[in-house]
Amino acid sequence: MARAATTADAFNAVAEPRRRQILDVLAGGERPVNDLVRALGLAQPQVSKHLRVLREVGAVDVRDEGRQRLYRLNGHALKPIHDWVKGYERSWSERFDELDVVLANLKQKEQGDGGGK
Amino acid sequence: MARAATTADAFNAVAEPRRRQILDVLAGGERPVNDLVRALGLAQPQVSKHLRVLREVGAVDVRDEGRQRLYRLNGHALKPIHDWVKGYERSWSERFDELDVVLANLKQKEQGDGGGK
DNA sequence: TTGATATATTCCTATATGGGTATATGATCT
DNA sequence: AGATCATATACCCATATAGGAATATATCAA
Numbered sequence: 001m002a003r004a005a006t007t008a009d010a011f012n013a014v015a016e017p018r019r020r021q022i023l024d025v026l027a028g029g030e031r032p033v034n035d036l037v038r039a040l041g042l043a044q045p046q047v048s049k050h051l052r053v054l055r056e057v058g059a060v061d062v063r064d065e066g067r068q069r070l071y072r073l074n075g076h077a078l079k080p081i082h083d084w085v086k087g088y089e090r091s092w093s094e095r096f097d098e099l100d101v102v103l104a105n106l107k108q109k110e111q112g113d114g115g116g117k
Numbered sequence: 118m119a120r121a122a123t124t125a126d127a128f129n130a131v132a133e134p135r136r137r138q139i140l141d142v143l144a145g146g147e148r149p150v151n152d153l154v155r156a157l158g159l160a161q162p163q164v165s166k167h168l169r170v171l172r173e174v175g176a177v178d179v180r181d182e183g184r185q186r187l188y189r190l191n192g193h194a195l196k197p198i199h200d201w202v203k204g205y206e207r208s209w210s211e212r213f214d215e216l217d218v219v220l221a222n223l224k225q226k227e228q229g230d231g232g233g234k
Numbered sequence: 235t236t237g238a239t240a241t242a243t244t245c246c247t248a249t250a251t252g253g254g255t256a257t258a259t260g261a262t263c264t
Numbered sequence: 265a266g267a268t269c270a271t272a273t274a275c276c277c278a279t280a281t282a283g284g285a286a287t288a289t290a291t292c293a294a
Contacts, residue, residue, distance in 0.1 A: 045256095074195065
């Protein structure tokens with residue numbers, strides 16, 4: 001088998017840096033394709049192709065406005081990524097380390113108490 | 118140009134579901150390759166290859182123990198993903214919507230106040 | 235040394251990619 | 265209708281993939 005399609009899911013779609021860049025720009029509001037072309041410094045067909053991928057995974061929506069097509073962010077498609085990676089936050093966050101200490105203390109105290117009730 | 122290598126960064130490495138699965142298992146603690154083989158129901162060479170990718174992006178570390186190689190999670194490599202996607206959390210989170218309301222109210226009150234230094 | 239176990243590497247192949255370039259489609263203006 | 269602007273699609277190509285199968289490497293056992 002070959003690698004999964006970029007359109008297979010948000011993880012694959014967003015693995016490409018240009019597509020993350022596009023989303024980052026769209027986070028600032030609805031934009032026509034040409035704005036993105038200028039913002040990314042990429043050729044127009046390339047941008048259109050990236051937008052197609054993002055559309056297919058539901059990360060952007062489109063709206064026709066005269067001869068322009070206005071793209072808008074749909075962050076909901078990124079939730080699975082967030083949900084997955086959030087579980088690893090404790091791996092690097094000091095705040096979670098501190099939380100671990102607090103919880104350990106609580107547990108110890110509880111045991112010293114004789115368990116209440 | 119072709120698609121970026123899976124080893125190019127954590128985004129690409131983690132786009133493959135099997136590799137996320139591996140990390141999920143390793144989140145439960147250090148494991149030899151064969152444990153992962155059983156857990157994923159994948160052939161051993163495939164697992165070794167996925168582990169290589171994860172190693173190259175720094176998402177796992179290895180340690181030799183007799184004839185086994187124990188793999189352990191290094192979640193730090195996933196931080197860039199978390200950092201990026203976190204910025205989009207408000208797109209789907211009701212809590213952020215509520216926060217927006219609160220902030221809007223605060224702002225209105227401030228204006229009514231006359232701004233008082 | 236021979237054998238068994240644990241893991242990594244090599245070779246194969248179909249497939250999808252991303253950029254480049256040219257062209258098609260569609261809307262607006264003159 | 266013809267010209268122009270905005271966007272999408274088609275085609276070409278070098279490249280890296282993921283799994284399958286076979287094999288290499290290393291450690292431990294007898």
